[in-house]
Amino acid sequence: MVLQRLLRGQARPTVRGAAEAALWGLKSIKGSCHNFCTAAFKDVTYKELKNLLNSKKIMLIDVRERWEILVYGKIPGSINIPLDEVGEALQMNAEDFKQRYKEVQPSKSDSVVFSCLAGVRSKKALYTALSLGFHSAQHYAGGWKEWETCEFSEKKQGN
Template structure:
């Protein structure tokens, strides 16, 4: 009887753990879509250069304003600090124009987010996708990579 009782308890523990693990996998399965598709939403330096030249995107730099003033920015980018991205993308178009001096993007417009090195721009991308901006991407190289390409190609002054 004791053996049966111990076996039953062990069986419940093992099966209970397996059920919990399966429940955990099923609960994250719904979130995997955004995570998995975001991997394919990175743009390279060359892709970003081409997109900027085509004028078919809005490049949003999510660094703080002081960082841009201190370090510089990618030409043509609009500064919307990360903490404002969610609110900005939901603003009335007139309010957006007044605050950022740009036409507010629609959910079908192509957006690219950038920052210093790709961490904040990825968060901004996640926010935009969650708000229905399905053509949003991010430039993982950020200002650091951009500056290394743009300023290493030019000869240094004497």
């Protein structure tokens, strides 16, 4: 619980928080949220994401809940790891990750992009990834809402 509040920016790291994280098998987040949340990063635009997906040079992780994916759809090529599971998933051993998510686990040097509905949860996932050493992580701030709008617009224009 402390770890979740820390990731939401509602708590500062404490010995108790680090101990709780250790009990869950998670690595402690060093320093305050401010230290990694203010790290410079660049949001990925719709066009950039589309090009990255076509090049197959990224792993796109949709952090919405599973029911949202089923009801509203997802960006083609994305995998679903709900926000509550991101920290644990990025620290799993490769075999467990493959079994649970049916994909090869990204390494800390891989390009990973997080998305959600409108950019709030993906930014939280980004902060988690950065704190765990995934320095090439980014997020798609437009999320599913922008993707769906842009895709509809492109299809309507015949692109």
